[in-house]
Amino acid sequence: MNDLIQYAAQVKPSDRQLALQEMEFYAFIHFTVNTYTDEEWGHGHEDPVIFNPVQFDADQWVDSCREAGMTGLILTCKHHDGFCLWPSQYTEHSVKNSPWKNGQGDIVKEVADACRRGGIKFGIYLSPWDRHEPTYGNSPLYNAYFMSQLRELLTNYGNIFCVWFDGACGEGPNGKRQEYDWDAYYSLIRELQPNAVISVCGPDIRWCGNEAGYCRESEWSVVPASLRANEKIQEKSQQADDREFARRYNSEDQDLGSREIISQERELVWYPAEVNTSIRPGWFYHASEDDKVKSLEELLHIYYGSVGGNASFLLNIPPDQRGLIHENDRARLKELGETISNTFRTNLADQATAKASETMSGHDVMNILDGDKDTYWAPEAGTEQAMIEVDLQDEKEFNHIVLQEYRYSQRIERFELEYEQDGVWKSLWSGTVIGYKRICHFDAVRSRYIRLKITESRWCPTISAFKVYKGRQPNM
Ligand code: FUL
Numbered sequence: 001m002n003d004l005i006q007y008a009a010q011v012k013p014s015d016r017q018l019a020l021q022e023m024e025f026y027a028f029i030h031f032t033v034n035t036y037t038d039e040e041w042g043h044g045h046e047d048p049v050i051f052n053p054v055q056f057d058a059d060q061w062v063d064s065c066r067e068a069g070m071t072g073l074i075l076t077c078k079h080h081d082g083f084c085l086w087p088s089q090y091t092e093h094s095v096k097n098s099p100w101k102n103g104q105g106d107i108v109k110e111v112a113d114a115c116r117r118g119g120i121k122f123g124i125y126l127s128p129w130d131r132h133e134p135t136y137g138n139s140p141l142y143n144a145y146f147m148s149q150l151r152e153l154l155t156n157y158g159n160i161f162c163v164w165f166d167g168a169c170g171e172g173p174n175g176k177r178q179e180y181d182w183d184a185y186y187s188l189i190r191e192l193q194p195n196a197v198i199s200v201c202g203p204d205i206r207w208c209g210n211e212a213g214y215c216r217e218s219e220w221s222v223v224p225a226s227l228r229a230n231e232k233i234q235e236k237s238q239q240a241d242d243r244e245f246a247r248r249y250n251s252e253d254q255d256l257g258s259r260e261i262i263s264q265e266r267e268l269v270w271y272p273a274e275v276n277t278s279i280r281p282g283w284f285y286h287a288s289e290d291d292k293v294k295s296l297e298e299l300l301h302i303y304y305g306s307v308g309g310n311a312s313f314l315l316n317i318p319p320d321q322r323g324l325i326h327e328n329d330r331a332r333l334k335e336l337g338e339t340i341s342n343t344f345r346t347n348l349a350d351q352a353t354a355k356a357s358e359t360m361s362g363h364d365v366m367n368i369l370d371g372d373k374d375t376y377w378a379p380e381a382g383t384e385q386a387m388i389e390v391d392l393q394d395e396k397e398f399n400h401i402v403l404q405e406y407r408y409s410q411r412i413e414r415f416e417l418e419y420e421q422d423g424v425w426k427s428l429w430s431g432t433v434i435g436y437k438r439i440c441h442f443d444a445v446r447s448r449y450i451r452l453k454i455t456e457s458r459w460c461p462t463i464s465a466f467k468v469y470k471g472r473q474p475n476m
Contacts, residue, residue, distance in 0.1 A: 004262070004263055005259075005458045005459050006458075006459050007268065008222055008262050008268055008410075008458050008459075009409065009410075009411050009458040009459035009460065011222045011268050011269065011270050011410070012270060012408045013221070013270045013272070013407070013408065014204070014270070015195075016194075016195050016196065016197050016204060017197060017204055017205070017270060017272060018407055019161070019195070019197075020161070020162065020197045020204070020205060020272075020312060021272055021312055021436045022436075023071040023072050023121065023161070023312065024071065024307045024312055024313065024437075025068070025069060025070050025071065025303065025307055025312070025313045025315070026065075026070050026071050026072035026073060026074065026120075026121070026123075026312070026313075026314060026315075027061075027064075027065045027068075027070050027072070027073045027074065027314070027315060027316070027317050028073075028074050028076075028125070028164075028276060028278075028283075028314050028315065028316035028317070029061065029073055029074065029075045029076065029111070029316070029317060029318065029319065030076050030079065030278075030283040030284050030285075030316055030318045031053075031075070031076060031085065031107070031284075031285075031318065031319050031323075032051070032076060032078075032079045032081060032083050032085065032284070033046035033048070033050055033051050033081055033083045034079065034081065034284040035051075035053075035284055035285050035318070035319065035320070035321055036050040036051060036052075036321060037050065038286055038287075038288075039284070040282055040283060040284055041080050041081070041170060042079065042080060042081025042082075042083065042131065043081065043131055044080075044081050044082050044130070044131030044132035044133075045132070046081060046083060048083065048092075048093060048094065048095070048096075048097035048098045049097070049098060049099060050098075051083065051095065051098040051100060052098060052099045052100045053100055053107075053319070053321065053322060053323025054100070054322060054323065055322040055323050055324055056100065056105075056107070056110070056319075056322075056323030056324075057323065057324060058107075058110040058111045058113070058114035058115075059114045059117065059118065060324050060325060061073065061111065061114065061317075061319065061324075061325055062111075062114045062115055062117070062118035062120060063118065064317065064325040064329070064330045064333050064334075065118075065120055065317075065333075066118055066119075066120060066337075067330070067333055067334040067337045068315075068333035068334065068336050068337040069336070069337040069340050069341060070120065070315070070337075071120055071121060072115070072120050072121035072122065072123060072161055072162070073111065073115055073120060073121070073122060073123065074123035074124065074125050074162055074164050074314065075107075075108065075111050075122070075123070075124060075125065076125045076127070077108050077124050077125060077126050077153055078125075078126050078127055078130070078149070079125075079127050080127050080129045080130065080131055080166075080168065080169075080170070081131055081132060082127075082130040082131055082132025082133050083132065084149070085106075085107035085108050086106050086107065086108035086109065086152065086153070086156075087103075087105075087106055088148075088149055088152055089152070090145055090148045090149060090152075091132075091133065091145075093132050093133075095107060108124075108153065108157055109156070109157060112157040112158055116158060121159070121161040121162075122157065122158065122159070122160060122161065123160055123161045123162030123163070123164065123196070124153050124157075124160055124162070124163055124164070125163075125164040125165075125166065126146075126149065126150060126153060126163070126164075126165070127166050127168075128146065128165060128166070128169075128178075128180050128185075128201070129166070129168060129169040129170070129171070129178075130142070130146075133145060136176055136178055137175075137176025137177060137178050138178075139178055139179040139181075142178055143179075143180065143181040143184065146180075146185070147181075147184060147185065147188055150163075150185060150188055150189070151188060151192065154188065154189065154192040154193050154196075155192060159193070159195070160193045160196045161195070161196055161197070162196055162197050162198075162199055162205075163189050163193070163196050163197075163198050163199070163202070164199045164200055164202075165185070165198065165199070165200055165201035165202050166200065166201065167200065167201045167207075182201070186198055186202065186203065199274060200274070203228055203271075204271075205271075205272060205273075205274045205312070206223070206227070206228075206251060206271045206272060206273045206274065207251045207273075207274065207276070208251070208273045208274060208275045208276070208306075208311060209250070209251040209252040209253070210252070211276060211277055211278075212277060213275060213277035213298070213301075213302040213305075213306075214305075215275055215302065215305025215306050215309050215311060216254065216273075216309070217309075217431075217432065218255070218257070218258065218432040218433045219272075219273050219309050219310045219311045219433055219435070220256055220257025220258070220310075220410060220433055220435075221257070221270055221271065221272040221273075221310060221410045221435050221436070222257055222262065222268050222269070222270055222271075222410045223249075223256045223257045223261075223262075223268065223269065223271050224248075224249055224256070224257075224261065224262065224265040224267070224268060224269075225265070225267035225268060225269045226248065226249060226265075226267075227249040227250075227251070227256060227269075227271060228269050228271050257410075258413070258432075259413060259456075259458075270410070272310070272311065272312070272435075272436070273310070273311040273312075274306075274311060274312045274313075274314050275302060275305070275306035275311050275312070275313050275314065276314040276315075276316070277302060277314075277315065277316065278315070278316035278317075278318070279293055279294050279299070279315055279316060279317050279318075279329055279332065279333075280292055280293055280294070280316075280318065280329070282318070283316055283318065284318050285318040285319060285320045285321070285326070287320075290326060290328055291328070293326075293328045293329050293332050294332070295332075296332065296335050296336060296339065297474070297475050297476075299315070299332070299336050300336070300339065300340075300474045300475075300476075301474065301476050302315075303336070303340065304439055304441065304474055304476070307437060307439070308402075308437060308438060308439025308441075309433070309438065309439075310433050310434070310435035310436050310437060310438065317329055317333065339471075339472055342471060342472065343400065343469055343471025343472055344400075344402070344467075344469055344471065345469075345471075346469065346470075347371075347467045347468060347469065348392060348396045348398055348468040348469060348470065349369055349390060349392060349466060349467055349468040350369070350371070351392075351393050352369055352390050352391055352392045352393060352468075353366070353369075353390075353391045353393070354366060354368060354369060354377075354388055354389065354390045354391070354466070355388070355389050355391075356377060356379065356386060356387065356388045356389075357379070357386045357387040357388075358379040358380060358383060358386060359377065359378070359379060360378045360379055360380050360381070360460075363375075363376055363377050363378040363462075364377065365377040365388055367464065368388070368390075368463045368464065368465060368466040369390075369466060371465075372464075373404070373406075373407060373464055373465065374407075374464075375464065376405075376406035376462045376463060376464035377462065377463050377464075378406070378460055378461065378462045378463075379460060379461070380460070381459065381460045382459065382460065383460060383461075384454075384456065384457045384458070384459065384460075384461070385453075385454060385455055385456070385457070386453075386454045386457075386461060387451060387452065387453050387454070388451070388452045388454075388463065388466070389449060389450070389451050389452075390449070390450045390451075390452070390466060390468075391448060391449055392447075392448050392449070392450070392468065393448070394448060395446055395447060395448045396446065396447070396448070396468070396470070397444050397445070397446045397470050398444065398445065398447075398468045398469060398470045399441055399442055399443065399444040399445070399469070399470055399471065399473050400439060400440065400441045400468070400469040400470070400471055401417055401428070401429070401439075401440045401450065401466070401467070401468055401469075402437065402438070402439050402440070402465065402466075402467040402468075402469070403415075403434045403437070403438045403440065403452070403463060403465065403466060404434065404436065404437050404438075404463070404464050404465035405434050405435055405436070405461070405462050405463060405464060406462035406463070406464040407436070407464070409461075409462045410433070410435050410458075411457045411458040411459065411460065411461045411462060412432075412433070412434045412435075412454055412456075412457045412458075412461045413432060413433075413456040413457055413458065414430070414431070414432055414454075414455045414456035414457075415430070415431055415432075415434065415452060415453060415454050415455060416428075416429070416430045416431075416452075416453045416455060417429040417430070417440055417450065417451070417452055417453075418450070418451040418453070419445050419447035419449065419450050419451070420447055420448065420449035420450075420451070421445070421446075421447055425451060426445075428440070428442050428445065428450075429441075429442055434463075441473065441474055443473065444470065444473065450468065452466065
């Protein structure tokens, strides 16, 4: 058991995985012919002339993201209908044949440029399932087509932070069967954009298992390796040949990384979760959903569960037929961004001091308060329980505590927070995973002293940040 726990404690993220987790919250943009047909899944025979976003303004999209506090944007360059938002030289089914900018426009370029201007990162979604392309189903031919398109997107639009591969495929039993050459796609991405993560049907970032914004209480980053192989094949894809990959775990399973799960495994990988959902019921814009934009409370709930629960948050904001983020969505995004930044603006522990039950030399407990993600506290190796006491120097009122483990660790399995009142320690919060970030929130209390008790951990826990805030209390 000890060997296994030491092994689990040492599974590390890649630099690209770390960079993605640090982005925390970013946008998905679903935009294609569906925006004009009121569909969610296009059929592939839509006429490109219907695509005409006369007021298209990529800067307005980027401004909406920035107002929400988002750090990047992933654009559906091609969805299942096969229509390309860039003038791909491998198909006529694209903006080339749309009236928008007389067929001279390139949505991908305008969005990539606007992201750079606005200081957020740009990522691409390219649907493997393509209902328009005639070669789809002829595996080698379609794979070549797909790779050519991927190459165009990976070479002509600057740095890309993420390539998001969807597992969806609605081909029925008599439909065209396409075997995707995932390994070739991945190699091309590594070659052309080595810093990009490959998400969902890819090895770097794991789908959280639902599209509703539901977040697990314990979202582990270290999970069985077989789960990653599994991700290439979502059940939806209905590709019989791929079923051989399906092992015991599914992205939908509730527990993917507790000690009980990992102790049955021989190979573990770092594979953090991303929560993806839409600000509206659909992924694409439908005028009928203008009054169905998620409430501030719902969005905060998902934000706390994902960013505050060791996952990243990919929120879809679909542009309308004008080519703009609708006023209702934009207002909500702004409200969300303001609420988050107001809540986490003033760290009440920035003058605090701390002491720990024990400390490994070189990893002083004051490191948890220094705002530097590269310094951290740790006890001696082999210590699985420990306690830290933070002295805020003065009695303060607070309702949030934000904890982070050092970036190369996923070790804390159970912890408790307590505050002191009139000489008595009272319970504030108890939880499991901390990982990249855990936002603990509770009814406001007044106190000078806070205690973090780590009651279960893997081999040697670490803490790199301990922050305290007084902000809007989420209603959950
Ligand atoms: C699903 C797709 O079928 C939806 O249309 C959407 O793109 C969503 C993000 O993934 O699998």
